[in-house]
Amino acid sequence: xxxxxxxxxxxxxxxxxxxxxxxxxxxxxxxxxxxxxxxxxxxxxxxxxxxxxxxxxxxxxxxxxxxxxxxxxxxxxxxxxxxxxxxxxxxxxxxxxxxxxxxxxxxxxxxxxxxxxxxxxxxxxxxxxxxxxxxxxxxxxxxxxxxxxxxxxxxxxxxxxxxxxxxxxxxxxxxxxxxxxxxxxxxxxxxxxxxxxxxxxxxxxxxxxxxxxxxxxxxxxxx
Numbered sequence: 001x002x003x004x005x006x007x008x009x010x011x012x013x014x015x016x017x018x019x020x021x022x023x024x025x026x027x028x029x030x031x032x033x034x035x036x037x038x039x040x041x042x043x044x045x046x047x048x049x050x051x052x053x054x055x056x057x058x059x060x061x062x063x064x065x066x067x068x069x070x071x072x073x074x075x076x077x078x079x080x081x082x083x084x085x086x087x088x089x090x091x092x093x094x095x096x097x098x099x100x101x102x103x104x105x106x107x108x109x110x111x112x113x114x115x116x117x118x119x120x121x122x123x124x125x126x127x128x129x130x131x132x133x134x135x136x137x138x139x140x141x142x143x144x145x146x147x148x149x150x151x152x153x154x155x156x157x158x159x160x161x162x163x164x165x166x167x168x169x170x171x172x173x174x175x176x177x178x179x180x181x182x183x184x185x186x187x188x189x190x191x192x193x194x195x196x197x198x199x200x201x202x203x204x205x206x207x208x209x210x211x212x213x214x215x216x217x218x219x220x221x222x223x
Contacts, residue, residue: 004142004189005149006166007051008159009071011063012037013181013209020098022121023063023155024090024223030066037182037209038067042074044184044204045151051186053077053151057141059085059158067182068153075151084133087155087223091123118175127161127171134161142189157223159185166194180211 012034016023030038045051053075058068060081068079093101101109112119118127141150152162156179164174166187178200179185186197202211 002188002190003148004146005050006141006187007045007053007149007151008162008185008187009041009045009067009151009153010156010159010179010181010183011059011061011067011153012041014063017181022090022093022096022223024087024094024124025061026094027062029062033209034063034181035066035070037205038070039074040204040208041067041182041184042070042072045071046074046076051149051184053149054147055080055150056153057082057085057137057150058153059083059087059155061086061155064153064155068151071151071153082137084137085152085154085158088120088127088130088157088161089125090223091121091125093121093124118171130158131161131165134158135165138162138165155223163187163196163199167196182209183211 012030014023014028014034015031016028018031045053053071054077056068056072056075056077057080058064060083064085065079065081072079098109108122112121120127154162159179160174160177163169163177163185164171180200180202182202182205184201185199187194188197205211
């Protein structure tokens, strides 16, 4: 018997996503297409009795709050902003594109691109620090009595961490997960523990908005 359900949604697309520009803790808003994506995912969740959120908790960054607002409005609930869901900080490279880094910071950029395992830009927030804040929030939510479903609106890197923590994945496995803009993932808890129902579901966008805009071979180009 399912006793808890978490819905995870990545924010809609920004102009910086399209440009391959590192976002991290910086705060660009949704692009026009991203606002449309937010409306589409909100309508999708609100129309499904198993997915209609009882709570919507969002990263405090604008691109996530705007997405969460559309979901919450469709579901008839409010948005709870929580800074523990913000993106992993990208250090010195926030606001810069891959093309700029290739030209102006070539050696460090090439070392980052080709390093094995989880890679952080120079001065970036550590994965351990980001994992600690996400784990704290998940611990609070999953030890509560609800109400469920709870929708978490966040970012590509942060949602990979959430998947790793909830599903006990290795870092290499979680970092290889695709997380498209405005995609939906669902995890449920029963007596057997947490299980993955779906991941990177973008059915609501098909034929209406392009998907998979900033990934390559299952690895994030920029967060």
